[in-house]
């Protein structure tokens with residue numbers, strides 16, 4: 641089933657002197673259950689594309705559909721509701737709240753859910769257990785390693801049980817071994833049925849995905865459906 645469709649999407653940043661086409665005519669279909677990586681040089685529009693897919697950024701032109709619903713229809717039902725219910729985000733620098741415990745960071749996305757306090761805590765704990773942090777729930781993020789902090793961020797992305805996980809360079813701030821652990825966790829989540837889209841500069845990460853999308857100057861220049869045949873370095 642089709643999860644997201646983009647038709648001729650443009651994102652244009654304008655100032656007095658010029659227009660920057662961060663995205664310049666993106667056509668893309670994303671099926672449920674896919675594991676996709678987005679690659680391309682710095683400034684090619686990767687984060688912008690991820691933010692448009694995740695309803696963080698609004699396109700300047702073009703059409704966006706999430707499960708067949710247009711952006712206009714999504715807006716009618718409040719955009720943040722679709723975002724909170726359907727999409728989980730993971731960022732390069734984790735974006736955890738430093739003064740909150742690990743548990744409270746993961747409980748936070750459930751604030752507006754119709755759940756009792758105990759249910760929220762139990763749900764957050766079960767996702768922290770899933771990412772291997774059962775023993776760390778009462779610590780604060782700065783008491784954890786980088787890899788552990790990224791696991792907290794993944795638990796936070798998962799706790800609302802979204803259909804789609806968007807990860808912007810999730811291994812960019814981690815050493816190779818820890819990065820591999822995080823990618824293996826994302827692979828496992830994809831096997832369990834989550835749709836996952838990862839922005840990465842790391843070809844080894846991209847090779848593990850079933851589709852690689854290459855962006856240059858806000859345009860899709862190449863797509864590799866089967867990453868195992870992907871051999872050339874595109875960066």
Ligand SMILES: Nc1ncnc2c1ncn2[C@@H]1O[C@H](COP(=O)(O)OP(=O)(O)OP(=O)(O)O)[C@@H](O)[C@H]1O
Nearest residue numbers: 653660661662680681682683684685686687688689
């Ligand atoms: N808020 C903004 N205002 C103006 N221009 C912007 C803004 N955000 C992004 N851009 C421009 O849009 C283009 C795409 O940026 P984007 O961050 O999506 O690229 P990227 O491929 O993710 O880069 P990197 O790999 O360096 O993170 C760049 O030219 C950038 O300077």
